[in-house]
Amino acid sequence: xxxxxxxxxxxxxxxxxxxxxxxxxxxxxxxxxxxxxxxxxxxxxxxxxxxxxxxxxxxxxxxxxxxxxxxxxxxxxxxxxxxxxxxxxxxxxxxxxxxxxxxxxxxxxxxxxxxxxxxxxxxxxxxxxxxxxxxxxxxxxxxxxxxxxxxxxxxxxxxxxxxxxxxxxxxxxxxxxxxxxxxxxxxxxxxxxxxxxxxxxxxxxxxxxxxxxxxxxxxxxxxxxxxxxxxxxxxxxxxxxxxxxxxxxxxxxxxxxxxxxxxxxxxxxxxxxxxxxxxxxxxxxxxxxxxxxxxxxxxxxxxxxxxxxxxxxxxxxxxxxxxxxx
Amino acid sequence: xxxxxxxxxxxxxxxxxxxxxxxxxxxxxxxxxxxxxxxxxxxxxxxxxxxxxxxxxxxxxxxxxxxxxxxxxxxxxxxxxxxxxxxxxxxxxxxxxxxxxxxxxxxxxxxxxxxxxxxxxxxxxxxxxxxxxxxxxxxxxxxxxxxxxxxxxxxxxxxxxxxxxxxxxxxxxxxxxxxxxxxxxxxxxxxxxxxxxxxxxxxxxxxxxxxxxxxxxxxxxxxxxxxxxxxxxxxxxxxxxxxxxxxxxxxxxxxxxxxxxxxxxxxxxxxxxxxxxxxxxxxxxxxxxxxxxxxxxxxxxxxxxxxxxxxxxxxxxxxxxxxxxxxxxxx
Numbered sequence: 095x096x097x098x099x100x101x102x103x104x105x106x107x108x109x110x111x112x113x114x115x116x117x118x119x120x121x122x123x124x125x126x127x128x129x130x131x132x133x134x135x136x137x138x139x140x141x142x143x144x145x146x147x148x149x150x151x152x153x154x155x156x157x158x159x160x161x162x163x164x165x166x167x168x169x170x171x172x173x174x175x176x177x178x179x180x181x182x183x184x185x186x187x188x189x190x191x192x193x194x195x196x197x198x199x200x201x202x203x204x205x206x207x208x209x210x211x212x213x214x215x216x217x218x219x220x221x222x223x224x225x226x227x228x229x230x231x232x233x234x235x236x237x238x239x240x241x242x243x244x245x246x247x248x249x250x251x252x253x254x255x256x257x258x259x260x261x262x263x264x265x266x267x268x269x270x271x272x273x274x275x276x277x278x279x280x281x282x283x284x285x286x287x288x289x290x291x292x293x294x295x296x297x298x299x300x301x302x303x304x305x306x307x308x309x310x311x312x313x314x315x316x317x318x319x320x321x322x323x324x325x326x327x328x329x330x331x332x333x334x335x336x337x338x339x340x341x342x343x344x345x346x347x348x349x350x351x352x353x354x355x356x357x358x359x360x361x362x363x364x365x366x367x368x369x370x371x372x373x374x375x376x377x378x379x380x381x382x383x384x385x386x387x388x389x390x391x392x393x394x395x396x397x398x399x400x401x402x403x404x405x406x407x408x409x410x411x412x413x414x415x416x417x418x419x420x
Numbered sequence: 421x422x423x424x425x426x427x428x429x430x431x432x433x434x435x436x437x438x439x440x441x442x443x444x445x446x447x448x449x450x451x452x453x454x455x456x457x458x459x460x461x462x463x464x465x466x467x468x469x470x471x472x473x474x475x476x477x478x479x480x481x482x483x484x485x486x487x488x489x490x491x492x493x494x495x496x497x498x499x500x501x502x503x504x505x506x507x508x509x510x511x512x513x514x515x516x517x518x519x520x521x522x523x524x525x526x527x528x529x530x531x532x533x534x535x536x537x538x539x540x541x542x543x544x545x546x547x548x549x550x551x552x553x554x555x556x557x558x559x560x561x562x563x564x565x566x567x568x569x570x571x572x573x574x575x576x577x578x579x580x581x582x583x584x585x586x587x588x589x590x591x592x593x594x595x596x597x598x599x600x601x602x603x604x605x606x607x608x609x610x611x612x613x614x615x616x617x618x619x620x621x622x623x624x625x626x627x628x629x630x631x632x633x634x635x636x637x638x639x640x641x642x643x644x645x646x647x648x649x650x651x652x653x654x655x656x657x658x659x660x661x662x663x664x665x666x667x668x669x670x671x672x673x674x675x676x677x678x679x680x681x682x683x684x685x686x687x688x689x690x691x692x693x694x695x696x697x698x699x700x701x702x703x704x705x706x707x708x709x710x711x712x713x714x715x716x717x718x719x720x721x722x723x724x725x726x727x728x729x730x731x732x733x734x735x736x737x738x739x740x741x742x743x744x745x746x747x748x749x750x751x
Contacts, residue, residue: 108588116590186693237740241733243683245690246725249709253721257713359595364686367709381601381691391594393598400593 095412102408106401114172114390114399118165121386175392187391195395198372199207201365202357205292206350209299212347216300217307221315221336221342232304239301244360248367249293255290264345268385272297292370306349311342344415351407355400428612479745486741489734496731498549511542512698523719532722535708543700544727550694550701554616554685555678561620562677566627567670573628574635575658584632588625596622599685601693612695615688619681630673634666668746675739679732686728702728 096158146152152159159167171178177187220232242250251268259267267288314320315338323333357372364380365371373392423735468480481487504511515537523532523540531540572583591599603618604610638644647661688694689703697704705724712720 105589109586109593112590117602120602124602124606168481219489237736238729238733241458241679241683241736242729243732245687246706246728248715249706249725250722252709253713254716257718355593355595359597362595362597363690377595377598378691381598381693384605386602389598389602393594393602396595397593397597404593 097410098208099405100151102405103373106116109395109401110394114169114394115165115395117162117167117390121390122161123163124384125385128169172394177394178387180380180385182380182388187387191373191391192387193397194373194376197370198361198365198374201288201291201370201372201374202295202354202361203358205287205295206299206353208292209296209303209351209353210346212296213300213303214343218311218334218342220304220338221308221311224312232308236301236305239297242297243363244294244298245363245367247297248364250293251290251294252367270383291364294364294368295357298360299357302353302356303349304348307342307346310345311338313326314338314342344411347407347411347414351400351403354403355396358399359395399417423570426482476742476745482601483741486737486744488716489737489741492730493734493738495626496727497549497552504542504549507539507542507545510539511546511700512538514538520717520720523723531723532719533536534705536748540720542724543705544702544723547700547702547705547724548588548727548731550612550699551682551685551728553636554612554619554694555682555735558619558623558681559677561616562624562627563674564671565622565633566621566629567623570628570631571658573664574632575639575654575662581632582627584628588629591622591625597687599689600688604688604693610693610696612699615685615694619684620639623681623684625678627670627673627677629667631666633655633667635662638662638665648710672739672743672746675742676736679735679739682735683728683732 119144134354143152143154168178175188177191179185180187180190216232220226220229223229255268257267263383269287305402315334319331320338324330328337361372361374362377362381363374365374371376373395376388377392380392381387429669442746488658515533517527517537519535519537520534521533521537523528525532529539529541531544534540534543569584575586599622600615600618603622604614607618640733642653644657644661647657685694685701686703686706689701690706691706692707694703695701702724706721709721712718
């Protein structure tokens with residue numbers, strides 16, 4: 095077990111290493127001077143030189159390093175927790191990321207919880223009532239869920255709840271834009287602003303979770319020990335919810351780990367659409383303004399998060415299911 | 421249905437699969453009712469022999485939802501191919517006197533016009549062309565790269581297998597959208613060919629893994645050993661013996677892949693990283709959504725968004741229909 099953890103961590107670090115090298119090279123071979131985007135044209139050359147130097151692109155005199163050397167410098171800075179400077183915001187990437195990370199965790203966490211809270215029971219009910227109306231409705235909804243990308247869903251939600259309902263005689267709806275300046279201090283207002291972005295992120299995961307849960311539950315329900323439990327006279331409820339559910343729900347742990355990069359992917363555009371001040375919106379703006387150090391920073395953050403969550407998921411799985419040995 | 425005569429095993433060399441499928445009573449009945457030319461009756465005078473693929477087509481056509489989705493998809497694809505040829509440059513002809521013409525008002529602009537007075541319907545169909553082209557070509561790329569590497573990795577194992585699995589780990593842990601954007605930007609400028617190549621080069625891993633899994637199972641089976649005993653070369657075994665048996669899940673995954681790519685391309689277009697203007701794509705038609713929503717021009721948002729969802733939904737339904745048709749035991 096210890097050996098397994100060490101091996102997994104080593105592989106994770108190797109993955110991050112490869113990814114940083116890949117993305118670093120990509121952002122460096124991208125045409126265009128790194129500080130030309132959105133920059134004040136009257137900026138002094140010494141400021142440019144200083145910034146290029148701080149980006150690890152040049153030495154103090156303004157002579158540029160070759161790319162492998164730049165990468166080594168970047169890695170050195172990375173080990174000190176420095177991801178370089180944003181081209182656009184005149185700020186450290188780490189500062190920007192740390193400012194926005196809590197907002198993203200709030201939004202993504204809420205979306206994940208909502209998806210789990212709705213998707214899993216839906217899948218269980220669909221499986222225990224196979225081919226019923228509820229089952230058919232669930233699969234229909236999950237079909238539609240996987241066919242609507244979260245940004246299109248976000249736009250639809252804005253149109254219905256932000257525009258049409260507000261202009262209707264009801265004068266009721268949800269706000270068009272993300273967090274108010276009040277931020278997290280006013281929970282009710284915050285919740286009110288979270289409804290639409292959370293919905294648009296959660297639908298896809300609800301679809302995936304309910305589909306998976308249904309399949310997993312059906313598989314377990316057809317096993318011999320379930321028939322044995324029924325044959326010895328246990329009630330359907332007891333068999334379904336005690337014997338079957340415990341085994342069927344285990345693979346969800348892995349699915350949650352897989353879901354995280356998916357939600358992050360969706361959040362990049364969803365946060366942009368709803369002006370939610372999180373890392374996704376940061377990436378959205380960085381993509382639109384081509385601010386590569388920020389894109390690189392977000393990629394590294396997400397990759398590190400994914401590697402970490404996959405590891406946690408595997409370890410949790412081993413604890414939850416004693417049959418699994420590493 | 422008690423007196424089913426002994427059934428002939430279909431001619432296609434699909435070990436194990438055919439007898440199972442024929443035991444499905446309805447299929448047997450449907451098969452009997454068929455009096456197609458070329459379907460020869462066997463010596464028992466019962467069911468005509470039908471190959472695996474022909475049976476799959478029959479099963480697919482009995483799946484009403486999937487068939488309906490296929491018909492709608494066919495209409496979308498056909499009009500995306502044919503109509504732009506007839507209307508020509510209409511999608512980019514600007515009419516400054518008539519911007520934001522509402523839809524369903526006159527026949528000249530059935531779905532209205534956009535901010536520059538361009539015909540919305542012509543733009544939608546042109547955009548459909550872009551979406552479908554990217555979807556199909558990128559999936560062909562998936563199949564070429566993922567299929568080849570997956571087959572080789574599954575059949576030979578070794579370092580290639582390890583490399584494939586590590587590559588997959590890397591791709592899975594990165595936010596795919598940002599990967600595609602970074603690569604597109606790095607290859608200089610946004611062009612449709614670049615987008616297609618980048619999507620194909622980064623997204624093939626799913627089909628690669630699937631192919632590898634299929635080959636891992638199939639290479640141990642008796643018919644492969646038999647082929648080897650008869651002196652068949654590795655290349656022949658891979659192409660003629662294993663590949664045809666590995667195809668079913670690959671076809672399903674490729675179909676579902678098309679809708680995934682279409683949605684990805686739309687997201688890229690939405691961010692300005694797909695085909696550049698004035699060429700329309702469903703993604704970049706949604707770019708100014710805020711302005712349209714606030715100015716009561718919601719139809720300019722609803723049309724491309726709905727086109728996108730309907731197309732993706734139809735492809736997914738067809739994909740699931742194919743899955744059921746190819747593997748009836750899974751239902």
